[in-house]
Amino acid sequence: MIFGRPAGLTDIKQRYCPGCGHGIVHRMIGELLAEMNIREKAVGIAPVGCSVFADEYFNCDMIQVPHGRAPAVATGIKRARPECFVFSYQGDGDLAAIGTAETVHSAARNENITIIFINNAIYGMTGGQLAPTTLPGMRSTTSVKGRDVVKQGYPIKVCELLNGLDGPYYIERVAVDTPKNIIKTKKAIKTAFQYQLDNKGFSLIEILSMCPTGWGVSPVQAKKWIAEVMAKYYPIGEFRNRAKEAK
Amino acid sequence: MIFGRPAGLTDIKQRYCPGCGHGIVHRMIGELLAEMNIREKAVGIAPVGCSVFADEYFNCDMIQVPHGRAPAVATGIKRARPECFVFSYQGDGDLAAIGTAETVHSAARNENITIIFINNAIYGMTGGQLAPTTLPGMRSTTSVKGRDVVKQGYPIKVCELLNGLDGPYYIERVAVDTPKNIIKTKKAIKTAFQYQLDNKGFSLIEILSMCPTGWGVSPVQAKKWIAEVMAKYYPIGEFRNRAKEAK
Amino acid sequence: MTTEIIIAGFGGQGVVSSGIILAYAGLLENLNVTFFPSYGAEMRGGTANCSVVVSDQKIASPVVTNPSVVIAMNEPSLLKFEPMVKQGGTLFFNQTLIKSRPKRTDIEIIPVEANKIAEELGQGRVANMVMLGAMIKKTGIIGIATMKKAQRKRFARANEEQLILNDKALERGFELI
């Protein structure tokens, strides 16, 4: 077998909807935990969101934490046990709404942790409400006529925002809509993981990810929408890499 | 009398320490409330911080609110009574630490409010602890050997951070160390106030301000330190002005 | 008379709609009704089920613990709810998707080829309507005319073909019994 369920994932069948991007990202993290030989020292953090169940899916020590506070919990774990490899897995509501302060401050502290940020532009878990990342004009169950930027404000571009800080070491935005992008995504996550192992500090990988259910479209339409619309609003690319600045 | 206590301030003697920058900013706001004829429709928001007492000092309707939540309260007031002129007055701990989420999101919403942000790089009220804006190497009562960026992280540059958002209309950083800068500061505050009256949306004026007590120096040393050190780390200037972009 | 009903199945099987349609129908016949859905995880996955109470008296508890009627749309639902059916009650199950067979002998058991019939009608999704048709015929708690009105209330925004298809499915189920 050259490709198959990685050792970094448990055998539990995932509860995500058909075509959900979470599963694709889970698979890659699961592979890296094994490939990079960090599964046995990893402590992963599951948020509140559809990926609350990540604590069942990643085959390593896990903790499920209050909505938005994953970076604070990660900080506590990493400071108490620097020898552990600590990553948090968070959605846009979790990371960019209720968790804004913890996200910004863990980045400002250049905390030596890795944040995997699933941007699906919606609150999946609770039924498709407006997220801080919902695009202008995009429909949600709390913006049935589409996001009105005058009343509901502009979306938050997390990478651009955090790039305004001196602290963070590595920030990149990727997507999981095509095999090519999926491969890039894995590379970015791997780089981030390596930086933590090298004690470089804070990394955040923002991943544009399908939520067919929340978007009310088929999985295939969902992945196409990422390329055609979402990635235009949230440009893919590397925003911060202090390793390169250093050079 | 060509210069004297403005009608926008009450007669109550202010409790601030000798040489405190808060008083200088209060005076200018007090003047503008009168000059711009908005005192009678203004609702001001006092934070938790040394300026908690601002609710006694500004001669208009005032509300004192939980630590860091002023932008949320301001949003509530402005949305419920758009005809009112709404400004919040906040310190760095209040706005950039505990209030980070409310600050970022009111900016992202381009909420039609004005935030006067007093950056004195310290927690004045509680006795000079480390602030999110305390400079690297700067001493505080919780960083007695000076801020160690490795352990305590990097300061947050609020204007630079918020500039990573699409939402905000006007963002400028000023200082109150010299008459020249004080005059500039008043101009910036006036511009921000005017934008709210014109329904342009969110303005934030960051003001580098002396805290002789928290810094453990004389008022005169304090004001010199702003020019010599603080303003170098927090460059003064206009970061965002959508009125100009428009042109 | 008070009838306590549980309808259970996958998320996609229209379990919740079935319950709401029943409740609407009860209301249309001036009965007291309550409808209570319950999901697995916050929103995602797992099987959904709902409790419906239809009664000519004021309804005290909307919580159904031993239903007189159960509609099981898939395997897990059958396993979960068969034991709960009140003695002498009726269990309807979706024969197309459910491999195993009910074991109880103290209740009446009605197999329905819900998905098969639905597919025949050209849309698997209406399997729940087939089930409802069979159920009301068997129990007599609601007339089919009322059910047709009720499904139109539920799917107010649906197009006419769909509504007609739903009616057909109700009738097919109704005729089964």
Place this chain on the structure above:
Amino acid sequence: MTTEIIIAGFGGQGVVSSGIILAYAGLLENLNVTFFPSYGAEMRGGTANCSVVVSDQKIASPVVTNPSVVIAMNEPSLLKFEPMVKQGGTLFFNQTLIKSRPKRTDIEIIPVEANKIAEELGQGRVANMVMLGAMIKKTGIIGIATMKKAQRKRFARANEEQLILNDKALERGFELI
């Protein structure tokens, strides 16, 4: 014997230090002591005051409501605390800064030119020491030698001139009585 003392004045007048020095001194003389400062606003402005209890028994309450000794360093403090002094107690007040005069006749009143003397010594800040010197002489609760040790404990990081100046101020106050 239990002595309950309140010291009050502006933030800058070393009120808190005075209290702590007294407490240190009490401890040095193997007495039980408690010290409790109270400020106005969270940290800023207003007048500060502190309660010190010195006793040869276990101290139950550190809260002082009718002090047997009050030291008033400024006007507001005099106004606030004069009425609280226990009958037969002693009130020391800073004559240099306080314009008005105490009115009570049922207590002993000791005016002290604290700031004047301190300025003579070349540093207004040591006015509190002058006051302490006078107070311990009058009440005899603590010896001056102990007070000198105590202020050195309090100002462990201060330079020697300052410490000597403090001693001088204590003595000047001591000699006043």
Place this chain on the structure above:
Amino acid sequence: MAEKQLMYGNHALVEGVIHAGCRFFAGYPITPQNEVPEYMSIRMNEVGGVFLQTESELAAINMLFGAASTGARAMTSSSSPGISLMQEGLSYITGADVPVLVANIVRGGPGLGNIAPAQSDYFQSVKSGGHGDYHTIVLAPNSAQELFEFPRLGFELAEKYRNPALILADGLLGQIMEPVELKGEPVDPKNLPEKDWHLTGCKGRERRVIRSYDLRPGKLEEWNWRRWEKYQKIIKNEQRYEAINCEDAEIIIVAYGTSARVSEAGLRIARENKIRVGLLRPITLWPFPNDIISDLSKRVENFLVVEMSLGQMIDDVRLAIEGRSKVDFIGHPGGGLPNAQEVFDKILEIRGRK
């Protein structure tokens, strides 16, 4: 009489809020009350009100603080974890004597718990989960109909006493559909009177200040005692409850919300079996209907408290009874539901002991 409509409890709550003349909602999604912000976003848009989906529950409660300070009827809605995040804000708002309305559609806890119906936030609601001495008025509906009616009552009590009001409903009440009658004349927000504390700009009057602090020695204590007097008034005037078959009862069940409905079903079985059981359903949890229970305890030997929790309201029942009667308990924490049979069995057990 308006005809009845089949409605989700959560939708009935929204209709009740609009009906009460509220035009300001700020909230954050959370199961089992997502239908509230979702439906509210549509209705507020229709009636020209303000709907804000906030960055968090902290922001929501503080937006209410601002909006209500201007005199607007303002409400938020959430469920257990979200309500926990509002405790500081509620303490401030109560300390500033500002009326707001908060709905808690309770789920299983502690922590993330689950999304099943629960009553385990009773202590948080009635004993004040925030810091300092304060109480919030707490209303406990037990049907979609009451979810429609109580927002208005909540606003009226909140404004009458300048104190926040809570609607505490277990998740089942939010999730069920029942026929609801949209009774009464809707309140026109324009007709809500301006009070002498509203922040509206000081044109033509003294400036006004809303705050929750007073650093002057002794002043905050006085203020708290004034609030205490207000609370005594509320306790005296506002105890609300529903008494079912209590007159001749030998055993009285005390339960609210869904527990009360299940208990009533249990009571019916008991009555069919000729057992004289009564049900005392608190409608205000604070003020708690202490007086009626205290009176009843002078002649009724046995009380049975039924809660969807490990037992919280039972403390208030025991405080009212002061040892005069025996108190039994049925509890279901963590989203568990009681059922009529179990209530009846418990009644038989109590009876057996006599």
Place this chain on the structure above:
Amino acid sequence: MAEKQLMYGNHALVEGVIHAGCRFFAGYPITPQNEVPEYMSIRMNEVGGVFLQTESELAAINMLFGAASTGARAMTSSSSPGISLMQEGLSYITGADVPVLVANIVRGGPGLGNIAPAQSDYFQSVKSGGHGDYHTIVLAPNSAQELFEFPRLGFELAEKYRNPALILADGLLGQIMEPVELKGEPVDPKNLPEKDWHLTGCKGRERRVIRSYDLRPGKLEEWNWRRWEKYQKIIKNEQRYEAINCEDAEIIIVAYGTSARVSEAGLRIARENKIRVGLLRPITLWPFPNDIISDLSKRVENFLVVEMSLGQMIDDVRLAIEGRSKVDFIGHPGGGLPNAQEVFDKILEIRGRK
């Protein structure tokens, strides 16, 4: 015996935390406990521990959640408003059965209130201010010495029962200076045993998961009942109190913290006047020393509760007494302090009524 040092209560607390082998502190400044983070930042630096000044109290409590999950002794400290912000986190931590230590140096409330000493966070602490059914172990020191000693007790109880522990001390106790004896052998963090739930990386063992949710039908209820059994154990084994002159007392004062010290002064006056007064000082507020008070109420006619609040602990006293004895009350909310004379006067009044 180590010689006594004059210390701030807040500094004694810090020394006690270090002494208990805690090497992880995360907190946010707030009066009247600023000396805790300030001094802690110096001491943790000296002992090579972790000191984190956080962006907020929410972050602090969640950092504790993380640190304690790895087996570290972790603590935070704050005052009333800051503690209100920790309620969601505390509910999660309790729901995940993780031991942490939280100190609340209480100030006047509600809202911003003031910075004077208070006891008005009693309900929040003992009735659980967060959502869901849970309790935190609550220790109430009444001297700088106990502020030094209780962190260790707190950690030991917290770890024994896998439950958070609180230290509840009014601001006066944090602000006073008193002689403190740094008793006992300090705990070496290296000697703290690893437990089978610590998150340390799954090398050579099954992976471990810490969570507070369970969505499987009925499971969360079972979990809550297991926690209930744990709580019954704690209630049975851990009720702590100090009884002064209770043997022959005709009137018993119940008070904790500073109120207890003032009451003791009042008691002394009474005894000088040949009035047989006793003082029952709860040391654990949860579990509340219910049994001793219940016993005493069988022979003592009058109880006097003294609190720096509008009356919160009095509920637990009345629940223990169940109407057997009369309960009087002296309260000072909003940062007010009682004094010995007033306690004595009340005693005379009670006596007069007899």
Place this chain on the structure above:
Amino acid sequence: MPEIKILEEVCKGCGLCCDDICPVKILRLAPDRINSSGYHPAEVTDMSKCIGCGYCYMTCPEPAIEVYK
């Protein structure tokens, strides 16, 4: 000869692998079958064409696909 195995019971019939990602277009959703979760699982039309690139595996959220060489 590379080939893939589809775990039909794990597959959720999302169709991501059946769209355009397979370079040799040999994947589709089985029109006739549903698995016990009620999904039409993916199936291979002509295994001999498979080049073992793994794109289907990478695209599958579950993952319900294994690739062998």
Place this chain on the structure above:
Amino acid sequence: MPEIKILEEVCKGCGLCCDDICPVKILRLAPDRINSSGYHPAEVTDMSKCIGCGYCYMTCPEPAIEVYK
């Protein structure tokens, strides 16, 4: 003739106005006097030099200075 008035009881003796901000350098802290708050108030050395620029007023946090023309 411009002149300024210093409200001695309001002044906190911070010295900001006495530093280098007065173009004609006529401000200093009174060496001999303290106000009832214990501060040495600012005083004018030579009023005739005042040009009424208002810098002192602008610099004063209280403000304890009034400027007249």
